[in-house]
Amino acid sequence: MKLCVMLSGAMMLALTAGPAFAAPAFCADNKPDFENFFFEDRSDPEAERNERDLTALRQRGIDATRVERWSGCIRAYVRQPDGGETMQFFEPNGYRPIPF
Secondary structure, eight states, rough: OOOHHHHHHHHHHHHHHHHHHHHHHHHHHHOOOOOTTSSSSSHHEEEEEEEEHHHHHHHHHHEEEEEEEEEEEEEEEEOTSSSSSEEEOTTTOOOOOOOO
């Protein structure tokens, strides 16, 4: 019984800690983006923000196919010259690449 309780506790710790380690360390320290929070059209602000991020990355020469905010960073799926796609991370303020 004691072993079962210890194992279930270890499993819960592993399950909750896993997502925190998936993002680059830099992303986990970023603060939420509240730019224009109170003034945006609330119809779908996340989709609009993603579209702005996608446009900004493309203007910087990054062939992103889709983006999303993830753990404080921009996670972009970027088309490669061979036709494949890679996941890359960028700072939300300035769109600088973050090595993973």
